[in-house]
Each structure stands twice: as C-alpha cells, then as structure tokens.
Amino acid sequence: MPGFELFGDLERKEVNDVLDNGVLMRYGFDGMRNGHWKSKELESALQNTFQANHVQLVSSGTAAVSVALASAGVGAGDEVIMPTFTFVASFEAIMLLGAIPVLVDIDDTLGLNPEAVKAAITPKTKAVMVVQMCGSMANMTALQDICKENNLLLVEDACQAIGGTFNGKPLGSIGDLGCFSFDFVKTITCGEGGAVVTNNKEYYLNADHYSDHGHDHVGNDRGAETHPFLGYNFRISELHAAVGLAQVKRLPEFIALQKKNFSILKEALSEIPEVTFRTVPEGGEESYAFFNFFLPDAETTRGVIKEFQQNGVDACWNYFDNNWHYIRKWDHLKDLKSLFPITEEVKKGLEYLQTKTFEKSDHYISRNISCLIKLSWTEAEVKDRAAKMVAAIKQSL
Numbered sequence: 001m002p003g004f005e006l007f008g009d010l011e012r013k014e015v016n017d018v019l020d021n022g023v024l025m026r027y028g029f030d031g032m033r034n035g036h037w038k039s040k041e042l043e044s045a046l047q048n049t050f051q052a053n054h055v056q057l058v059s060s061g062t063a064a065v066s067v068a069l070a071s072a073g074v075g076a077g078d079e080v081i082m083p084t085f086t087f088v089a090s091f092e093a094i095m096l097l098g099a100i101p102v103l104v105d106i107d108d109t110l111g112l113n114p115e116a117v118k119a120a121i122t123p124k125t126k127a128v129m130v131v132q133m134c135g136s137m138a139n140m141t142a143l144q145d146i147c148k149e150n151n152l153l154l155v156e157d158a159c160q161a162i163g164g165t166f167n168g169k170p171l172g173s174i175g176d177l178g179c180f181s182f183d184f185v186k187t188i189t190c191g192e193g194g195a196v197v198t199n200n201k202e203y204y205l206n207a208d209h210y211s212d213h214g215h216d217h218v219g220n221d222r223g224a225e226t227h228p229f230l231g232y233n234f235r236i237s238e239l240h241a242a243v244g245l246a247q248v249k250r251l252p253e254f255i256a257l258q259k260k261n262f263s264i265l266k267e268a269l270s271e272i273p274e275v276t277f278r279t280v281p282e283g284g285e286e287s288y289a290f291f292n293f294f295l296p297d298a299e300t301t302r303g304v305i306k307e308f309q310q311n312g313v314d315a316c317w318n319y320f321d322n323n324w325h326y327i328r329k330w331d332h333l334k335d336l337k338s339l340f341p342i343t344e345e346v347k348k349g350l351e352y353l354q355t356k357t358f359e360k361s362d363h364y365i366s367r368n369i370s371c372l373i374k375l376s377w378t379e380a381e382v383k384d385r386a387a388k389m390v391a392a393i394k395q396s397l
C-alpha cells in the first residue's frame with residue numbers, strides 16, 4: 001500500500017514549485033503564487049479519480065471523517081454505527097463531535113455486518129460509517145438499502161481502499177460522503193493529509209467552510225470574509241498537497257503493482273485447502289492494498305504468525321492481538337481515558353462497551369492474517385515470499 005516507497009523527481013518538482021514562490025498556505029496570497037494552487041489542483045485531480053462532483057482536502061484522514069460527519073449535521077448525542085475492526089481514528093473522529101460511536105460486528109468481508117447494523121439502529125442513530133478495510137469493501141448493496149429504509153447517512157471511510165471499486169464506482173464515492181487519508185503509509189501520500197468526497201453541494205460547502213474556521217471563501221480578501229457558522233482548522237498545506245499531486249498521477253501504476261504482487265501471493269496460498277479468503281461482494285474489485293486470508297482456528301493463526309516472523313515474512317498481522325485495529329485491545333476507549341471531561345451523554349452512550357461481546361467479529365479476526373502489499377518488491381522477491389508463506393502455513397497446520 002505505501003506510496004512512500006516510490007517517491008522521487010515528480011514529487012520533488014511539485015514541492016519545489018511551492019518552495020520557489022514561498023506561499024505555503026492554500027488560501028489567499030494570489031499575487032505571490034505565480035499561478036500555483038497545488039491544493040486546488042489536487043482537488044480537481046481527485047474529483048476525476050473518484051468520479052465525484054466535490055472534493056475538499058483536509059489535514060488528515062481522521063479530520064476527513066470528523067469534517068464529513070459535521071458537514072452533514074452529525075453532532076452531540078447522535079449515534080454513529082461503526083465496525084469493531086477499523087483504525088482507532090473512526091471512534092476518535094466521532095467522539096470529537098460529541099457523538100456516540102456504536103460498535104457492531106463485522107462479517108467475512110471484514111466490513112460491517114448488515115444484520116448487526118440493522119439490530120443497532122435506535123431513534124438516535126444518524127449515520128452508518130462503513131470502513132473499507134484492507135483494500136476491499138463491505139456488503140454495500142445491503143448497507144445502502146438499510147440506510148435508505150431508515151433515512152440514515154452512509155459515510156464511507158475508504159482510507160485504506162483508494163483505487164478499489166464497486167459496480168464500477170470508486171470506493172469512497174458510493175456513500176453520501178467518503179473519506180480518504182494521505183498519511184505516510186497509505187497507497188498515495190501527502191506526508192499528512194485527507195479528503196472529503198461528496199456529490200452533495202451543501203455538504204461540500206459546509207466541509208469547505210468548516211475546515212477553515214467557517215470562512216465563506218467569497219472574494220479574494222481573506223480578512224473581509226464572513227463566517228456563516230462556527231468552524232475549525234483542518235486545512236492542508238500547499239507543501240503537502242504538492243506531494244499528493246505528484247502521487248495521484250501515479251495511482252494507476254501503484255494499483256497495477258499491488259494487483260500483480262497480490263495475485264502471486266493469492267495463487268500460491270490457494271493451493272492450501274485449509275486457507276480461505278475474505279469475501280469480496282459481487283461487483284466489487286479490491287485495491288489490492290492488503291492480502292487477507294483465514295486459517296481454520298485462532299491457535300493455528302498465532303502459530304503461522306510466529307513462523308512468519310522466524311522466517312523473515314514481515315508486514316503480516318493477526319489483528320486479534322493488535323492494539324490499533326480491533327476492539328479487543330481498545331481499553332482506553334472502554335475505560336474512557338480522556339485528558340478532559342467527557343459529557344454524561346457520551347459516557348452513558350458508551351456504557352454498552354463494558355458488557356457487549358462481539359463473537360462474530362472474534363470468529364473472523366482471530367483467524368485472519370492481513371499482509372501489506374508493497375510496491376517495491378521485485379517479482380523474484382514476491383515469489384520467494386509466497387514460497388516462505390506456504391511453507392510456514394503447512395508447518396503450522
């Protein structure tokens with residue numbers, strides 16, 4: 001997945017354009033820029049990539065999720081349904097707004113289980129946040145139907161799935177709002193950065209204003225702009241956008257490399273009958289950012305991870321024992337370890353985490369191994385890796 005592996009002259013040229021005129025901010029300073037508007041250019045390029053009417057760049061993927069929810073009016077006391085398997089950013093972004101994250105089970109897509117989503121809907125539910133984990137997608141048709149029937153927003157966190165599609169549509173452009181991250185380990189990087197994607201003009205204008213202190217961005221005198229509503233600062237800088245502008249042009253090349261490397265690994269492991277693969281919904285095409293497979297039970301899975309480590313197969317994880325991506329180790333959320341007081345509403349709203357269990361998620365995550373697909377591997381290296389993986393798995397079965 002990491003764009004940081006392939007970084008060179010294109011990126012340097014774009015950054016130097018910014019350094020040459022010295023305007024590091026995305027808004028204003030029109031006279032000094034020599035025509036360089038890297039953030040605006042990257043927004044247009046991404047509109048094209050995502051086949052969407054509007055893109056608002058922000059400072060991170062986490063900011064993108066908060067800005068997306070805020071732009072659609074989600075806030076204090078509202079419930080947002082999200083999966084147990086995701087990055088910690090998901091609940092952080094919800095809680096920043098005073099809203100309540102409602103965690104529910106995943107299925108064998110490694111994304112939201114539609115039945116679990118249905119069961120979690122209450123009169124306070126405002127949005128369903130689907131997280132397109134590890135380069136693929138949840139059952140989007142079922143989730144779209146549930147959201148339509150219950151008049152809920154569908155927000156897509158596609159931070160790990162840029163380049164994936166469902167029925168020909170780019171992931172991140174299917175829900176009411178989509179969110180992307182361009183942090184240093186994502187498929188394309190800005191260093192730090194993120195984007196909100198939507199076809200809804202009102203949400204877009206809200207995101208544009210909210211992410212820049214509520215500025216209305218009318219006219220070309222920043223000091224004279226009005227503030228139709230309260231905002232915050234989630235701006236991206238021109239330096240970061242310049243890096244992303246070079247990277248986005250290489251996205252098709254990155255996805256092709258991911259697919260090639262992924263396919264070699266998948267073909268090799270397909271020969272082991274005990275190995276199964278995540279379900280990719282019909283009509284879906286992965287971004288191939290990660291290679292995910294299941295083993296028969298948790299014990300074998302832990303054994304395989306150990307074998308991988310001893311045999312130099314790096315960048316593979318069993319998220320059951322991982323602090324970042326699965327509910328099991330999120331004690332700081334369950335115990336509400338906050339630097340500052342949290343509202344009674346959110347405290348009450350999260351009490352369920354003391355007792356709720358997630359057997360379905362445990363069933364999949366405890367048996368799952370997720371391997372990062374690197375862009376820089378040679379074909380010989382991938383084949384060698386595939387052989388080592390097969391040997392390690394056979395050893396552990």
Ligand SMILES: *Cc1c(COP(=O)(O)O)cnc(C)c1O
Pocket residue numbers: 059060061062063086087089090131133157159160181182183193194
């Ligand atoms: C990386 C990531 C984020 C957060 O992105 P940052 O840019 O690091 O804030 C959010 N959700 C998912 C699924 C991610 O992988």
